[in-house]
Amino acid sequence: MTIREMLEAHPQPASRDRDVVVRCIEACIECAAACTSCADADLGESDPQELVRCIRLCLDCADLCDSTGRIVTRQTASDAGVIRAAVEGCVVACSACRKECERHAEHHEHCRICAQVCSRCEQACNDLLESIG
Amino acid sequence: MTIREMLEAHPQPASRDRDVVVRCIEACIECAAACTSCADADLGESDPQELVRCIRLCLDCADLCDSTGRIVTRQTASDAGVIRAAVEGCVVACSACRKECERHAEHHEHCRICAQVCSRCEQACNDLLESIG
Amino acid sequence: MTIREMLEAHPQPASRDRDVVVRCIEACIECAAACTSCADADLGESDPQELVRCIRLCLDCADLCDSTGRIVTRQTASDAGVIRAAVEGCVVACSACRKECERHAEHHEHCRICAQVCSRCEQACNDLLESIG
Amino acid sequence: MTIREMLEAHPQPASRDRDVVVRCIEACIECAAACTSCADADLGESDPQELVRCIRLCLDCADLCDSTGRIVTRQTASDAGVIRAAVEGCVVACSACRKECERHAEHHEHCRICAQVCSRCEQACNDLLESIG
Numbered sequence: 001m002t003i004r005e006m007l008e009a010h011p012q013p014a015s016r017d018r019d020v021v022v023r024c025i026e027a028c029i030e031c032a033a034a035c036t037s038c039a040d041a042d043l044g045e046s047d048p049q050e051l052v053r054c055i056r057l058c059l060d061c062a063d064l065c066d067s068t069g070r071i072v073t074r075q076t077a078s079d080a081g082v083i084r085a086a087v088e089g090c091v092v093a094c095s096a097c098r099k100e101c102e103r104h105a106e107h108h109e110h111c112r113i114c115a116q117v118c119s120r121c122e123q124a125c126n127d128l129l130e131s132i133g
Numbered sequence: 134m135t136i137r138e139m140l141e142a143h144p145q146p147a148s149r150d151r152d153v154v155v156r157c158i159e160a161c162i163e164c165a166a167a168c169t170s171c172a173d174a175d176l177g178e179s180d181p182q183e184l185v186r187c188i189r190l191c192l193d194c195a196d197l198c199d200s201t202g203r204i205v206t207r208q209t210a211s212d213a214g215v216i217r218a219a220v221e222g223c224v225v226a227c228s229a230c231r232k233e234c235e236r237h238a239e240h241h242e243h244c245r246i247c248a249q250v251c252s253r254c255e256q257a258c259n260d261l262l263e264s265i266g
Numbered sequence: 267m268t269i270r271e272m273l274e275a276h277p278q279p280a281s282r283d284r285d286v287v288v289r290c291i292e293a294c295i296e297c298a299a300a301c302t303s304c305a306d307a308d309l310g311e312s313d314p315q316e317l318v319r320c321i322r323l324c325l326d327c328a329d330l331c332d333s334t335g336r337i338v339t340r341q342t343a344s345d346a347g348v349i350r351a352a353v354e355g356c357v358v359a360c361s362a363c364r365k366e367c368e369r370h371a372e373h374h375e376h377c378r379i380c381a382q383v384c385s386r387c388e389q390a391c392n393d394l395l396e397s398i399g
Numbered sequence: 400m401t402i403r404e405m406l407e408a409h410p411q412p413a414s415r416d417r418d419v420v421v422r423c424i425e426a427c428i429e430c431a432a433a434c435t436s437c438a439d440a441d442l443g444e445s446d447p448q449e450l451v452r453c454i455r456l457c458l459d460c461a462d463l464c465d466s467t468g469r470i471v472t473r474q475t476a477s478d479a480g481v482i483r484a485a486v487e488g489c490v491v492a493c494s495a496c497r498k499e500c501e502r503h504a505e506h507h508e509h510c511r512i513c514a515q516v517c518s519r520c521e522q523a524c525n526d527l528l529e530s531i532g
Contacts, residue, residue: 006170009242037139044209053476063466076177085491092484109142200329218358225351272436275508303405310475342443375408
């Protein structure tokens with residue numbers, strides 16, 4: 001909501017489809033938060049050793065979603081190549097994290113939610129990549 | 134919304150008031166995004182030189198809100214002193230950024246919105262500090 | 267080395283003692299990296315469950331050192347209150363992380379090194395706080 | 400130096416060539432710091448409007464180098480696809496930032512240094528990509 005208002009108030013209106021941009025930013029921000037929380041919930045489980053790969057991929061995914069969200073948010077003097085590279089990296093991280101979280105979704109509700117959020121972010125990033133062309 | 138679900142799915146329920154924690158996390162995340170966007174919008178204005186201090190404080194506030202949001206999100210093996218120190222730093226950054234954005238709010242809608250978001254984050258952080266005691 | 271050169275090339279020379287500023291930035295950067303690595307090494311040990319609090323504090327300390335390093339690096343239109351708040355938060359995180367790492371220093375070399383790096387960062391941050399006054 | 404010691408103390412020795420990994424991490428960390436400083440120095444120049452694209456690309460490059468440095472630092476349960484995606488994104492950001500900084504290198508010493516640091520990071524990232532295969 002705030003992101004949309006901020007982009008509407010920007011002196012240089014987005015040249016690409018604004019809805020796609022807003023959804024991608026919101027998805028990256030949500031995914032960074034979910035992955036930070038999932039890594040932490042994994043760590044708090046009675047069997048963190050079973051979840052080592054999940055923690056690792058959640059930490060990586062949080063970091064890439066965080067930087068990608070910042071990069072896609074910026075509208076001034078954008079470089080399409082840099083945006084594409086960041087968003088492509090984000091898709092790979094979200095996909096790997098989603099697959100690992102899905103493996104634990106039956107036993108851990110936080111992994112089930114995190115997998116869904118990663119999936120939404122993958123989709124939103126792919127939609128942005130398609131709109132950039 | 135996702136943050137609340139994630140914290141409800143956490144194996145170690147928050148000892149502090151969960152609503153206050155959720156609001157603080159959401160406010161930090163929103164404020165990090167608004168400040169990233171405001172710094173970028175400032176940079177895209179025809180007079181970025183007038184907005185140098187605003188850009189600087191928005192970049193700082195985005196960085197502190199980002200790290201504070203991550204720290205408050207984590208529920209496992211929390212250290213109250215570290216959380217307090219991060220949140221206190223966030224309050225100072227939000228307050229300084231809000232005051233500077235308010236100075237430009239009449240001329241730049243993105244500064245007006247960003248000042249409001251900073252103010253909400255200040256409040257949510259202060260509420261968390263009060264609940265930690 | 268690069269940080270010193272960059273600050274010497276800055277159009278607005280640091281008003282505070284440049285050596286103290288450079289040491290604080292370098293210490294924050296080194297500490298962010300050491301804490302990221304220590305959390306990861308803890309996770310790779312055969313007994314991550316013993317190291318849950320160490321992982322948690324290393325993640326928090328990495329995040330605060332990272333944002334503090336960025337904030338102290340910036341020399342344009344600095345706000346002494348924001349810098350002080352960030353650096354004070356960093357001291358608390360480094361101190362908590364150092365104490366926890368010291369508890370594992372005999373068994374885990376990465377914790378021993380990380381505790382030393384946290385201690386250096388605490389000192390460098392305190393020196394900066396003293397120079398700000 | 401610390402990074403090398405930390406990786407040597409890691410319970411799971413790097414399967415890839417450790418020197419290449421260490422150089423990539425150090426280059427990402429150095430580049431994140433140089434880009435944060437260059438964006439800030441640009442902002443402090445008397446003509447920030449000439450440097451808007453440089454500021455933008457430095458902010459993006461700092462964010463991607465930061466997250467890539469963290470991801471390459473982690474040795475536990477690594478996913479080669481995620482590492483490759485992050486490092487490839489970093490190469491693109493460093494290359495774009497270097498080219499823009501080179502345009503200002505004659506007039507601004509901080510851009511000259513930053514371009515060199517970006518170039519080293521590009522090289523170190525490409526070396527890591529080659530070693531991953």
